[in-house]
Amino acid sequence: MNFDLTSEQTMIRQTIREFAREEVAPGAVERDRNQQFPREIFQKLAELGMMGLPFPEEYGGAGADTISFAIVTEELSRACASTGITYSAHISLGGAPINMFGTPEQKEKYLVPICTGESLGAFGLTEPNAGSDAGGTKTAAVLDGDEYVINGNKCFITNASFAKHLALTAVTGEKDGEKEISAIIVPTDAEGFTIIKDYEKMGLHASDTTELVLEDVRVGKENLLGKKGEGFKQFLQTLDGGRIGIGAMAVGIAQAAFDKSLQYVKERRQFGKTLSQFQVTQFKMADMAMKIELARNMVYKAAWLKDQGRPFSKEASMCKLFASEICMEITDQAVQLHGGYGYMREYEVERMMRDAKLLEIGEGTSEVQRMVIAREVGCH
Known part of the structure; x- marks a missing residue:
C-alpha cells in the first residue's frame, strides 16, 4: 500500500491550497453575509484548468483522477464551503453523468462548456x-x-x-x-x-x-x-461519485474548524494558562485530529477505488457518512472551544458549523448511507 500522492496530485494540492488561501478565503465572511455567489473565483479556477479536472483532455478537461478532484474540493471547502460545494456539484453532478453516459456528440456539445467553465454543472x-x-x-x-x-x-x-x-x-x-x-x-x-x-x-x-x-x-x-429507462441506474452511479465530493468537503470544513481552534486555544488565556495547556483541551484537539485523519483516508480510499475501476459504492457511502458526521461534531466542538466568541460571526467557526449540517443531508442522508452500507455488507 502506498499512501504517497503522485507528483501530479502533490502539484495540484500545492496550487489549489495557495489559490484557496489567496483568492477564496479572504472574501468568505463577506460572501456568506451577503449571499454573494463567487463568480470571479470560478473564472479563475477555469483559467487554472480546474473546471474540467477529472474529464478527458479531448473535451477540454485535464485528464486527472478522482483523488485530485477530492483534494481540490477539500482545499476549496477549507477556505469556503460554499465554493467547495459549487465546485463539487459542478464536477460530480454536472459533468460526470454527461461524461459517463453521453454520446461523443453530447460530450462535444455539453461537456466542453463545463470543462472550460463557460457553464457551471448542475x-x-x-x-x-x-x-x-x-x-x-x-x-x-x-x-x-x-x-x-x-x-x-x-x-x-x-x-x-x-x-x-x-x-x-x-x-x-x-x-x-x-x-x-x-x-x-x-x-x-x-x-x-x-x-x-x-x-x-x-x-x-x-x-x-x-x-x-x-x-x-x-x-x-x-x-x-x-x-431510455436507465435514468434511475445512472443517477445512483452519479451519486456514488458525488458522495466522494461531499466527503472531501466535510474533511475540508473540519480541517478549517480544527485550524481555527488550534490557533485560538494557543492564544486564549484563562486562569494564568493558555487553553492549550489544559488536558481537557488537549484531549479534544487530539480526538479532532484523529477523526479528520480517518475521514481523509476514507475519502481517498473511495476515490482510489473509483480510479482503479473497482466497485466503490460501499466506500463512497462510508466516507460520506463518517466524514459528514465528524465534520458536524468537530465544528460543534470548535464553537465550544471558542466559548462566547465561537457564537460570533467574526470567528468563522459558527459559519463552518452551519455549513456542515447540509453534508449530513445532501446526496443521500446519513440514514440512506446506512441503508446502502447495510445492503453492501449483506444485511438485507
Whole structure:
C-alpha cells in the first residue's frame, strides 16, 4: 500500500491550497453575509484548468483522477464551503453523468462548456415529493414526434442559475407497473424553463440553490442521456461519485474548524494558562485530529477505488457518512472551544458549523448511507 500522492496530485494540492488561501478565503465572511455567489473565483479556477479536472483532455478537461478532484474540493471547502460545494456539484453532478453516459456528440456539445467553465454543472434530481425516495419522481417527459415535452419541477438544485444546460430525471413511461425514469439534457434557456432562487438557507449562503419549473419544455429526443429507462441506474452511479465530493468537503470544513481552534486555544488565556495547556483541551484537539485523519483516508480510499475501476459504492457511502458526521461534531466542538466568541460571526467557526449540517443531508442522508452500507455488507 502506498499512501504517497503522485507528483501530479502533490502539484495540484500545492496550487489549489495557495489559490484557496489567496483568492477564496479572504472574501468568505463577506460572501456568506451577503449571499454573494463567487463568480470571479470560478473564472479563475477555469483559467487554472480546474473546471474540467477529472474529464478527458479531448473535451477540454485535464485528464486527472478522482483523488485530485477530492483534494481540490477539500482545499476549496477549507477556505469556503460554499465554493467547495459549487465546485463539487459542478464536477460530480454536472459533468460526470454527461461524461459517463453521453454520446461523443453530447460530450462535444455539453461537456466542453463545463470543462472550460463557460457553464457551471448542475443536475436535476430532487423534487418536492422525491428526495431519498427518487422513485417518487413526478416530472414527466412525453415523446411527441421527435421531441420530448417535459413538465414538472425540481427543488434544491445546486448551480442551476449559472448552468447553460443540465441533465434531469423524468418519467418517460411505465414498465411492469413501475415508473420508467430516464435522464434528459435540457438547456436552461429553453422556452417554459424557469429558475427560481428564493430559498433562505441555514448555511452555504454563497452557493446557488434553486427551484426549477418546467412547463411544456421541448427538447429533441437526441437529448436523451444514455438509454431510455436507465435514468434511475445512472443517477445512483452519479451519486456514488458525488458522495466522494461531499466527503472531501466535510474533511475540508473540519480541517478549517480544527485550524481555527488550534490557533485560538494557543492564544486564549484563562486562569494564568493558555487553553492549550489544559488536558481537557488537549484531549479534544487530539480526538479532532484523529477523526479528520480517518475521514481523509476514507475519502481517498473511495476515490482510489473509483480510479482503479473497482466497485466503490460501499466506500463512497462510508466516507460520506463518517466524514459528514465528524465534520458536524468537530465544528460543534470548535464553537465550544471558542466559548462566547465561537457564537460570533467574526470567528468563522459558527459559519463552518452551519455549513456542515447540509453534508449530513445532501446526496443521500446519513440514514440512506446506512441503508446502502447495510445492503453492501449483506444485511438485507
